[in-house]
Amino acid sequence: MDFHDRPRRLRTDGVRPLVSETELSPTDLVAPVFVDATADERVAIESMPGHERVPPEACVDRVREITDTGVEAVIVFGIPESKDETGTRAWADDGVVQRAVRRIAAETDAYAITDACLCEYTSHGHCGILEAGAESDPRLTVDNDATLERLERVAVSHAEAGADMIAPSGMMDGMVGAIRDALDGAGYENLPIMSYAAKYESAFYGPFRDAADGAPAFGDRRHYQMDPANAREARREVALDVEEGADVLMIKPALPYLDVVADVRRSFERPVAAYNVSGEYAMLHAAADRGWLSLEAVARESLLSIKRAGADLIITYFAEDVADAL
Template sequence: MGFPIQRMRRLRSSETLRRMVRETTLRSSDFIYPLFVIYGQDKKIPVNSMPGVFQFSVDRLPEEIKEIDSLKIPAVLLFGLPEHKDSVGSSAYQDNGVVQEATRLIKKICPEMLVITDVCLCEYTDHGHCGLIDQKGVVDNDATMGLLAQEALSHARAGCDIIAPSDMMDGRIGYIRKELDDNGYKDIPIMAYAAKYASSFYGPFRDAADSAPQFGDRKSYQMDGANIREALREVALDIEEGADIVMVKPALPYLDVIKAVKEKFAYPTAAYNVSGEYAMIKAAAACGWLDEERVMMEALTSIKRAGADLIITYFAKDAARVLQKL
């Protein structure tokens, strides 16, 4: 029966009742907090395009990790900025690299925190692309595989908990899985950036990670934003190659992709609420145009409602503080 027997407003009459019948619930344990680590001592450098986000030298991490842990955020995702760059991104796979050193420190001071390490070459190459460049100026998919595998192995040796390849080279999940397995790290999961789009929402991240390409763009290896069936093929291939968690990036412009991935594969699904999504809300709130806290929570809830089990977000600490008050 319809109105007046069915009155949908009955269950909306109080905050307590609304909370009791809520279909989607955010928790601090849903969040993964990205961290940018740099060489040097006593450095905490603000990222101008991402208010509240910093680059940390490894020695400044303990205070940050303590705060993250106190907010019951279970995991961090590490990105490294090298001292020097070259055409093959050699700093990415050095055992004393900045991500490797940060991983060792975090696991020492907070063993229960999950350390996820981004595996890519873009931060480490002087050309800013995610793979090696051939003589024609094209990113060489197959030649890049060995270096990505070396990087992943160096992170595993440093003690990371999850490997997260973000490069979007074809076949790299299987290649990395074999390298890890062959070297005794068969139990380390891989969180694949499976459907990573060539998005304009990455701009602030490229400031934070100093990873903008020096020529061209990444459209030949990152996905076309118009495509969803292609995303499902990408996810299927990564699962076949051994991915344990699949990711959609960005999140808010691709909620339909998150939903489709979760419904088709029923696999642990992550979504990356990327730097541009974060910066837009921060900027609008600074102008007084939006209520930052309410918009932040609405955006994160929409990502989880779409099907994400894990949300990588620069809002993790802010959202966790809100959740502690509820």
């Protein structure tokens, strides 16, 4: 048979890298760092092999381990020494994230992003101030508007500590606008916001909630995180954050929502981020431990798929390992 068009011609070793459509680089990746104010030494996270909680005194060493692989950015999550109903340690001047970011900013060249939310700091584990009676009535959860003022405090405290970017993750309506106004009012008008713009109420978050000690004490987060069934709603959520001043738009999780990543990439002129979450990481590790998959190969392929869908940057627990391989 006579074929004039043979795609296989461009799949040989010499030409294959020349025509590769998607390139993955260590500078595309952001590595999460868990800083634990209750720890005196590094504590392994059992459900996330290869990751640890580190005490504030060890955060600089941890960040340097990451940047030595070529990854230039980290996102910092904190586990506080104490919690209360309103999460007051989240904006404390001597809070765990604030202490860690001061060290990271002073002693490393890493680009430090901070997660701005209350779930790790509230005794009930929800992402804001509870509505009256919420613990006894599952129809009630977080008081959206009362929470915004707390998120403003958190963001400004992170900026004062030296954060390079603020990433609000609570999915509160109006959170980007409130934080933008607060940062501008405090003199941080040039500090960017990466909004968790389309964050789904996902079953893939389990290992992270162990790592950050942020699981809800009752109920769930379906009243403020997005329904996994909805794609058009994501475009609405993202559009609102763009109007309020978001500089980077994040979709979370990544792999089950590549359609959303691609749609946001097509629809909005902003950098797009995707969070390759803890459950995505853990399931590949579990399969590799059973000998079913090659961990290095599926990790890289997963990140390539996220990049191919349109993500400009990827938050991932594979950051160090994949950067080393690259």
